[in-house]
Amino acid sequence: MVPFSERRDTPQRLVQITLDQVEVVERFAPGFFEHPDQRYADQPFGIGLMTVPRTIYKENDGLFGSINQESWFFHVVVSETYGRSLTPTHASLKYYSGEELLETRTLNKPSLSGLSGVRFATAAGLDEVFDLRFQCSFMTEPPVDKMQVDLTLVAHDGTTLNESLEVTLSRYEPKTELWFPLEGYFVILAGGDFNEHHAQEWSQHHALDILALGPDRQLVSGYAATNQDFVSWGREVLAPADGVVVYTRNDVPDNANPPRVDKESLNKLPDPLWRVGGNSVVIDHGNGEFSFLAHMQQGSVRVAMGEVVKRGQVLGLLGNSGNSSAPHLHYHLMAGDTLFRSDPIPLRFKNVFFDGVAKGFATGPLKRGVYLRANWQ
Template identity: 45%
Template sequence: MMPNSISLKRSRIEMIEAMRKKLTIFAATLALSLAPVAAVAQAQTLTARQILEKSIAALGGRENLAKIQTRTASGEVQTRGMTGTYQLWTKAPDKLKTKLDISIQHIERGFDGTNGWEKRTSVRELSADERARLKQRALFNPLLQYLNAGVPAELKGKRQLPGAEAYEVRLSPKGEPTVTLYFDTSSFLLLREDYELEDGELKISYSDYRKVNNVLLPFHIQEESPGQTLSVTFDEQRLNAPLEDSLFKNPLGEHKSEPYEVSLSTIPLHVYKENDGVERAGATESFVFNILVKEKWGRSVEPSKATIEFYAGANRVKSLELSETALKAVRKVSYQSLAAQDEVFDLAHHFSEMVALYIDKLVYNLELTTPQGQTLRKSLEIPVSVYAQKTRLTFPLKGEFVVAAGHDFNEEHKMEWSQQYAYDIIGLGPRYEIIRTKGETNEDFYGWGREIIAPAAGRVVYARNDVPDNARPGLISTNIFIKLSEPMWAIAGNVVVIDHGNVEYSMLAHMQQGSVRVHVGDKVKQGEVLGLLGNSGNSDAPHLHYQLMAGPILYRNDGLPSRFENLDNPLPKRGIFMEAK
């Protein structure tokens, strides 16, 4: 697996981004797990409804369940080496709030029975789709409510789960996704439930049931979805503690009577195009940007149509129309966390156009719809240019190398602000080998310990030397580096930032712990050794992460295209073996 560098990639930031959708499932599916542990004699002729009724009875019966009006819970959440805290508040019939603190992420979500919201660095209303999902999850004690409402239930038979045989029961609530429940055939304990989501199947498993008042609740829950596993262990759960309705309300209020104030902007702030040629200039050039949609009070709006006009000077050379479906496919919430943007959502775009068109400007016309059906129209003019690099750079290491990721529209650096033009650089052996044997240790990589040099003269404005190297390739010790001081910078491992004195800054990351030789305030010369190539921070193999930036702060400034004078191809592309002389 090639290194993913400081972008926290999908295994980190998008994982946490996914948690804003998926961890909330704990909130209400806990209610669904008010399931029995009392042994009940099995019958070969049980129906789906009988299995559900036995679950309700074994739990403590309808009377006890009906008495439960609120539930609060707190505990620990773990995922991919990161540990944090998780809190839950629910209130009948359909109010929910969750709070997640994990590494540098702080996420609150709420549903007040009508409206849903999310708070990170700012507060935003949830989209229509998000609100619909959260509304389903907020249903208090859904198993009992489904039974009372006569929701269709089908017994699919028996299925062997790890450690137990289970009845498989499928529920089909009207207007909601189906859910499949698995009950232990001996105890009728709910073992697992499965959901079909947009990005694959979600499986939630329950264990460690304990008695709280007169019912049983699971104190351990594990969620499995494509590419990730989340685990919550509760320390405490309480029933019928007083909860005010205001707890579930949007912290900013609803602001229904105020006119919508929507603005558009881009990340990066300045959009630069790069030629697509590998060894020589090609016929096309590409540029990438995200349109950020903001609303004064974070209120929800939905994109319904976009028209993008391409200009060369005053001449419109092309026009592209995007439907509501097309916009939904590129709709994200990318920059609320590390970049601290108060966006409602963003739209990710990549264009590759003929050089001969001389495109130098886009006009982005976006049509939006409010929850009340009002149509809003906003327009943004986006200059597009070729960056004129000021600093004469040489490559930051000598000898053979390959770029594992960088300067490509579909690689993960573009997921984070400041990294749009970053490189992940692998040092190679004399015959362009990556590893000596099996690559099971850091030392087995030819690049490990290679000198990292200053690409140009300047003054050091940031340096750290305290981040441990990950013990072996493929293992990212997030729970270690994320607890250090300045955890946002610790993602980059042992890192040096150099101010070149012309609003250009070089950042060199993931160096070996203890190898960094410079300090803040030091003046460095081009070619001066800064440290040794390592595997620290968010790195899954020894490599160097390099980026040129328009400012000194990671995740808060534009990345800049960079070219190197001592390479045969000044703009190295991914996967091409090269040598820096």
């Protein structure tokens, strides 16, 4: 039904909108077509602040072991009762260890403009005016366990509003012993940092895009023109821990011409929130931790909803389905069974080793661009 809103991410791009059903309404309520700024101009403002994710975990920045610096990442989502326009003009970030104020950092209007977006209104379904993206780093001692975010907002009519949000920080203690879902050499293509694309989505802050490598650490065996040229293609994807399968998908075609994503075919498939993951599996590990493994080959998923799986069981074959530009495995851990709407959880693996300049167990967060090996023996 019209009216509707249409958002363009690409300026000057022609957008075709097809209406499946049109209902003609003879009369509209007064002010129906007015912008909220005008329609609700006489109403008091109601501002809401929340973080995405709801629970925020700090990650040590060390590559080959812990160092004396850690980082964390979150969005502050700003809502208004009637959806009226708001502009952030000033922010103050206060860092606490217990009740001791360690430091205050401030951001002006131009800085906040660069951090602002509307990232959680579609897939996550949040009723937001805008959100602000904050990436923070601090020394591990004394530990920062709390922040206060103070925002100054200016409404369309010039009204100035001051709002505050307290943010609790912690280090995550894994509940499930995870084993890496591939065997042998691999490299992280994306993940392990907060300045890459996964961090823009609710459940994927700690996600990994994984490329399997050959015995000589080779990535491809040809010209990377087909899926079969990639060493990753067809590798067995293994259950990282025991659990119950709560979601599977097996009908998404593989993108045949890397690095091209066949978005035309992808957009015709049902269930748009999940089709981006292609052929995928979600495992409930029974303690508030859920594994999501995505982009497997069409028809290769070997498990079914409700099936009990054991660590190391083959779930499917590594593919190039969904929103994927080359054969790889996407893996992340989340605190619920719903993609795009569940909190992310940091990853720790039992069986991952450094196998390059540095050797030994990888005990911390895995970083992109480092040769690693998963040993299932």
